[in-house]
Each structure stands twice: as structure tokens, then as C-alpha cells.
Amino acid sequence: MIRVALIGNPNVGKTVIFNHLTGARQYVGNWPGVTVEKKVGRCTHRGVEMEVVDLPGVYSLTARSPDELIARDYIVEEKPDVVVDIVDASNLERNLYLTLLLLELEANVVVALNMMDVAASEGYEVDAGMLSKLLGVPVVPCVATRGEGIEALKDAIVDAATRKGRRRVAFGFGDEIEDAIKRVEAVLSRGGSEGLSRYPLRWLAIKLLEGDERVEALVSKFV
Amino acid sequence: MEEIRRIREELSKKLGEDLEVLLPARRYETAGEISRRCLRRREERLTLTDVLDHVFLHRALGIPIFLALMYAVFQFAYSVSEPFMVMLEAAFGWLGSLAGEAETPLASLWADGICGGLGFVLVFIFPIFFLFFALAILEDSGYLPRAAFVMDRLMYRLGLHGRSFIPLLLGFGCNLPAIMATRVIDDERDRLITILVNPLMSCSARLPVYVLLAGAFFGAYAGAAIFSMYVLGIALAVLMALLFRKTIPQLRGKPAPFILELPPYLRPTLRSVLLKTWQRGVVFLKKAATILFAGALALWALSSFPWGAPLEATYAGMLGHALEPLLRPLGFDWMAAVALFFGFLAKEIVVETFGILYGVAGEEEIQAAVAAHMTPVTAFAFMAFTLIYLPCLATFGIIRAETGSWKWTLFAVAYELALAYAVAATIVAFGSIVWG
Amino acid sequence: MLGQPFFVPKYPLQLMERRLSELRPGERGVVVRVVGERRLRRRILDMGIVSGTEVEVVRVAPLGDPVEFRLKGYELSLRRDEAENVIVRIHAGEGFGGGGSEGEVEVWGEKGGEGS
Numbered sequence: 001m002i003r004v005a006l007i008g009n010p011n012v013g014k015t016v017i018f019n020h021l022t023g024a025r026q027y028v029g030n031w032p033g034v035t036v037e038k039k040v041g042r043c044t045h046r047g048v049e050m051e052v053v054d055l056p057g058v059y060s061l062t063a064r065s066p067d068e069l070i071a072r073d074y075i076v077e078e079k080p081d082v083v084v085d086i087v088d089a090s091n092l093e094r095n096l097y098l099t100l101l102l103l104e105l106e107a108n109v110v111v112a113l114n115m116m117d118v119a120a121s122e123g124y125e126v127d128a129g130m131l132s133k134l135l136g137v138p139v140v141p142c143v144a145t146r147g148e149g150i151e152a153l154k155d156a157i158v159d160a161a162t163r164k165g166r167r168r169v170a171f172g173f174g175d176e177i178e179d180a181i182k183r184v185e186a187v188l189s190r191g192g193s194e195g196l197s198r199y200p201l202r203w204l205a206i207k208l209l210e211g212d213e214r215v216e217a218l219v220s221k222f223v
Numbered sequence: 224m225e226e227i228r229r230i231r232e233e234l235s236k237k238l239g240e241d242l243e244v245l246l247p248a249r250r251y252e253t254a255g256e257i258s259r260r261c262l263r264r265r266e267e268r269l270t271l272t273d274v275l276d277h278v279f280l281h282r283a284l285g286i287p288i289f290l291a292l293m294y295a296v297f298q299f300a301y302s303v304s305e306p307f308m309v310m311l312e313a314a315f316g317w318l319g320s321l322a323g324e325a326e327t328p329l330a331s332l333w334a335d336g337i338c339g340g341l342g343f344v345l346v347f348i349f350p351i352f353f354l355f356f357a358l359a360i361l362e363d364s365g366y367l368p369r370a371a372f373v374m375d376r377l378m379y380r381l382g383l384h385g386r387s388f389i390p391l392l393l394g395f396g397c398n399l400p401a402i403m404a405t406r407v408i409d410d411e412r413d414r415l416i417t418i419l420v421n422p423l424m425s426c427s428a429r430l431p432v433y434v435l436l437a438g439a440f441f442g443a444y445a446g447a448a449i450f451s452m453y454v455l456g457i458a459l460a461v462l463m464a465l466l467f468r469k470t471i472p473q474l475r476g477k478p479a480p481f482i483l484e485l486p487p488y489l490r491p492t493l494r495s496v497l498l499k500t501w502q503r504g505v506v507f508l509k510k511a512a513t514i515l516f517a518g519a520l521a522l523w524a525l526s527s528f529p530w531g532a533p534l535e536a537t538y539a540g541m542l543g544h545a546l547e548p549l550l551r552p553l554g555f556d557w558m559a560a561v562a563l564f565f566g567f568l569a570k571e572i573v574v575e576t577f578g579i580l581y582g583v584a585g586e587e588e589i590q591a592a593v594a595a596h597m598t599p600v601t602a603f604a605f606m607a608f609t610l611i612y613l614p615c616l617a618t619f620g621i622i623r624a625e626t627g628s629w630k631w632t633l634f635a636v637a638y639e640l641a642l643a644y645a646v647a648a649t650i651v652a653f654g655s656i657v658w659g
Numbered sequence: 660m661l662g663q664p665f666f667v668p669k670y671p672l673q674l675m676e677r678r679l680s681e682l683r684p685g686e687r688g689v690v691v692r693v694v695g696e697r698r699l700r701r702r703i704l705d706m707g708i709v710s711g712t713e714v715e716v717v718r719v720a721p722l723g724d725p726v727e728f729r730l731k732g733y734e735l736s737l738r739r740d741e742a743e744n745v746i747v748r749i750h751a752g753e754g755f756g757g758g759g760s761e762g763e764v765e766v767w768g769e770k771g772g773e774g775s
Binding site: 010060121127131174180219 | 238257266498
Binding site: 243247248252255276282286377482484 | 693700701702703704705706707709711712718722723724725731734736737741
């Protein structure tokens, strides 16, 4: 069984896609310790059983709000096999911000490029192929409200999960910052920090430079 | 760790910018670059969203349109559900009559307890589902952020957030889903205050009580009297929200940032709307209906036993007598006390309780009986007391679930009881000064 | 909020710089920097209001606050006291009362009057 997490900005049709994937096989609960709704469902495709978790809609993963905290912690700690990032095609730039954050987290991302119809009605043409090439991850165009693209999405999820050896995708921040990232990574890799090995090294470095309090607290324990 | 901080400060100084600001900016540059290469604008189109927002967010029309929409939602829910409610009541009435004319506990259990109770409870499914249906349409269409946008300034002045408006508005239907709806409010303090004052939004369950009493005492002014309860509720909610903000340490501080996206309008799909309606309606069914039914049965039991005893001597009657001293200063007698007690289980039950206590059935008969036991001033005070005194058991449960804390739940009950008593007492005092 | 001075001179502005809250419907500016309390600032940045972004004012809510902006192809609304933290650079001819606005006399918040 593979674990799949759904994430995306609010209002991108995440719920619709979740419902398409899981149908009646879903149940609603709460994330432990908070009053945020947690939806989990099941889906079977090409003989593969998937557990699908609907993460809260977030714009970012700074973990300053309970929603972002839940989403980020789930991806970092539970390490789902696939993270489906649902992107609103009519709002590409802002949605890609989250995608980039997910790639920094080195999640196994499949992009569901949803709301293609809305983009078209606003006069945009979106090149999914080019997007996939630039991001380095599979991109599946969808119109979830019409059920279009869902089967292809399921294919992509199964393929991504069974793909051996994830491709590490990295986007540069510019030379000076990249330099600093490498130096921080070096500090982190020194002996005595095995407890940190479960987290992506580059992500830790980026977060520390950004001044992320939770990562600082985490790292302080080992370094 | 120190070393890492040094690297950070060095870099920040070199680039002349706080890294916390710079890194997101760089990411957006990348995102922008990628999207530029993947997007092509074939034409500049005026979207439906632009046109609709020109109307819905119009400087002058925005608020009237919003109010009209809200009114339409409630009108729709209640008028469409009415024929169904009537049919259901008739059906259960017929079922109950199957027990025959026998005056045994078992027959009564069937007719009054089970059928009466079930019918009474299930009848509310209709307005609740239709309300959720209408709201789901509004939600899926993308209108709700516009509502928050339009109302935020008012909310902000009242120590609340624009997002609090809808949950508070839902309270006029039923406080249970309204409090569930506070999940859209991110900030814990904003959310808590919205939950705490939510029961002051006069829910539809209280309406039968108002209708009964206003109809019995205020004749032509019945409508005004009922409306005044809604206004009173709103006024008290505002007052309490401001008070809580200023005085309770955990709730101090300004409301959370607004920063709200206004997504494009979309055509709601029937499937999604029905699914949402169902999911939320089911919560009502599970949490509220079961409790309500249990409450109706309890009511029946307490007022029927010891079997054959006159009203005063039943357990219900004894309860009323025990509570009476507390409520006499407000002009409420032991029967009113029993009604209020059962009102804790569900506000709708108050009317039925009066019926059972006075030994009559039917709206007009109950009104006549009530008129004999209260004065107009007392009745008005009773209406206000019903508005404020406690959330019903189902709402009590949901407050506990949504806040995760007994402290706040009990606080809600405590402040409401105190406020109810104070307001009712004021009304009675004022009434006796003016009318003697 | 209410009763506070409109212009809080903590962050000195250059010529042609304005606070986003000072722009009127139809006016545009390019973000120069974002200041203010850390948490709020981070949220503003996460939404795409970063240095170099062009922001346009679409409209003001009926009650005078919040304000709807357009940036990066979507619409975002902010309260006046949140938009105050965004410093933008305007084009010449805008921001001096009239340029690009709808031509109606707007009472801008409570401070009344027009002009910057």
C-alpha cells in the first residue's frame, strides 16, 4: 500500500480531486491535538492500494499557522510515498511557490494541473509539457469538476510511487546563497548529527538560513 | 549552531537584505520565470468574475446585495422545507395513533415518547439540510470571501474578523453547524470569541418559543417582538465580543490579519453541493438528532412518571418546584422552570414542554394556557431568557469538541446564565416600573 | 486602526515611493520592500508580494476597508493597516491625486480628503 498526500493552495479543487480519488471510501476525523479536519480515503488503481490523505489548503509551509504546521509535519515526518500538488492553472505563479517549497522538501511530487478550463476562459494557454520539463516532475492536466484527467493522475501517482530512485530536483537561489547553503550543509554533516539524517540536508540548510524557528530548535539539539 | 547563525548574518549583510525576505523573493522569481515560459495569453478577456465583482463588491450596492442574498438563503431554507415538515408531522402523528386509545405507559411511550419525539426531532432536518444546501451553493460559487471582504471593517471594529461573519450568520439557522463553520477562522483567539458569542445568535430552535409567546401576548406587535429578540442577540454578541477582547487575557490583541484571496467565481456543481450538504447534515443527524431524541424521551419519562400522578407530582414537576425559587424574581413559575430545564436538551422542546405541563396540545391551546400563567412583561423576559441562558445540549457538545476544552465550554455556560438572568431581571424591573 | 496617524514615519520613503495603502483604485506600483511585524510580513511575502512584484489597486470595500489588489494574475485583499507595510515605487503622474483613478471623489478611509 502506498501513502499519498494531497496538498495545494486553498480553492484549487483539492476536495473535488480527493472525492474523485476516494469516492465513498473516505472518513473524516481530526488531526491529533488540534481541531483541524483530517480526511483520509482509499483508492485502488492497477492493483495498487493507496491511502490518500487530504492535507489542509496552504499557501506556504512556513509552519506559522496550524494548517501549515500540519501539512509540513506530515510531509517531513510521515514521508508519504507521493505528494500530489494540486496547482491552479489560472493562477500559476503563486501556486508554483508551494510547488517549489515541496521540491525543497524533496517530496516525491506529482503536479495535478487543475482548473485548465478556468485558465482557458481567462484566455490563457498552459503548456503542461513544458512545465513538467522545467520542474522535473510529472504534470497531469485536469479539469476535476468534469472528471477529466483523474485516470491519468492515478496513473502518474502509481508510476511515481514505484519509480526507483527519486530524482532530486533543486532550484538555485543565486550564487551567494547557494554558497552559504553548502557551508551550512557542511556544518550539519559533521559527526554527531545522525539524528538529523532523516531530514533532507539541503532543506535543513535553507530553513536555517531563513531563520525558521522550528528547524532551529530541532537542529540545536544535535549541533 | 552558532556557526550557522554567523553564516546567516554574513550572507544577510553581504546581500543587504533580511534572508527571511530574500529567499521567498528568489523563489517567486523562479516561479515567475517558470510560469512565463509555460503560459501564453492569447487574449485579454474580461472574465465573468470581473463583471460579477463589479456588482457584488460595488461601493454602494455591495452590502445591500449581501444582505439580500442572506435573506434569500434563509427564506429559501424555511419556505421550501415547510411542506415537508408538515407532511412529516402528519406521518408521525398517524404512526403514533396506531397505539390506539389505551392509556397505558407502553402506549404512551409509543405515541408520545417515540413517535412524538422522533417526529419532533426529524422535522428539523428539512430546514437544516436546505440551509446547508443554499450555503454550499454560495460557498462553491466563490462568493463567501466577497462576503468577508464586504463585512470585515464592521467585524474588525467589533473585535472580530471578516471570516467570523458567516459562522455568526449561520448561528441564525442552528448554532451547531455555525460553530463547526468557525474552522475557517485561522486565528485561535478570533475563533474562540466567535464560538463563545455564537449561541447569542438566535437559532431557529428558539423561534417556536418566540412565536408561541409573542403570539399569545403581543397580538399585532408579535412580529416586532420576535424581531427584537434577534436584534437583542446581535447587540449582546457584539457587546460580549468587545468585552471578552478587552478583559480576558487569553483573548487580548487585535483580530488576525485579513490577507484574503478572492478566487474566480465558479459554477457550483450539483454533485459537490449535494456532497457538502450531506456531509454536514449528517453531523447534525448524528450529534444533534440522537441527543434530541434522547432528550425528548427523557422529557416524556420525567413528565409521565410516577405514572398516573398529576403534573405537579411527576418528576418533571418536582424538578420545576426545586428550580422555582431561583426564577421567581423573574416572574417565572415552576412550569416555566421545567420548560427552561428541558430547553437545555433542545430549545425546540420548550414549546412541547409547556403543552405537556398544561395538559394541552396544539399551538392555540398552549398559547391560551400560557397567557393565563404569565404577564406580557414576564413573557418578554422569558423570551430573552430563552435567547441567552444556555446553548442546547448538542451545541454544548460541539463547543466542547471544537474548543477541546472544558474550561471554555463551562465558561460559555456560566457567562450565558449570568447574562440571561441579568437581562431578564432588567426587563422585569423595567416593566414593573413602567407598567406597574 | 482608527484614530491613529495615517502616515507612520518609521520607515522613511524615497521620492516616488508610497505605501501600498496610499494608492487608489486604478493606480499601480512595484514593490520595493516589505516591512513590519515578522509574522505578518512573512504572510504577505508568501502571497507573492515580494520585491519587484507589480501590484494594482482594484477597488475599496463598501465600508472603506479592506482593499482589493491585483498581482501576479490573481486578486488579493488586505486591510489598510496591513497594506501599510508594503512600500511600492510608483510611476510618475500617479499617486498625486487623480492619475488613473475613476474620477470620482473618494473619501479615503477616515482621514478624508484627497491627494497623498
